[in-house]
Amino acid sequence: MTFGNLFGRAGRGLTLGAALLATVGLTTVSRPAHALSPGAGVGIGLGAFAAGTMLGAAANPYYNPYYYPYAYYYPPLPAYYPPTPYYQPRSCWDPYYRWYYAC
Numbered sequence: 001m002t003f004g005n006l007f008g009r010a011g012r013g014l015t016l017g018a019a020l021l022a023t024v025g026l027t028t029v030s031r032p033a034h035a036l037s038p039g040a041g042v043g044i045g046l047g048a049f050a051a052g053t054m055l056g057a058a059a060n061p062y063y064n065p066y067y068y069p070y071a072y073y074y075p076p077l078p079a080y081y082p083p084t085p086y087y088q089p090r091s092c093w094d095p096y097y098r099w100y101y102a103c
Contacts, residue, residue, distance in 0.1 A: 090103055
């Protein structure tokens with residue numbers, strides 16, 4: 001199948017879909033919008049804000065005063081710790097064998 005054939009078939013499909021959607025959209029009877037009063041809109045907005053706040057606060061368990069996962073465990077604070085110093089391995093002299101060994 002060549003690209004021209006593929007794009008031709010896809011173009012025909014898109015054209016047919018757009019024509020079908022336009023036909024359905026133009027033949028349906030539109031109904032008038034049921035408008036809300038400004039007070040009802042404010043009430044819906046405040047209710048949605050309260051519900052979102054409630055769900056958002058419940059999502060983080062650290063703000064729950066009754067939530068103690070492992071007694072009083074708090075996550076460690078980010079801090080800078082200097083690198084540990086490197087100590088050379090110690091060696092001791094063995095006079096009998098006349099060689100150094102780790103001690």
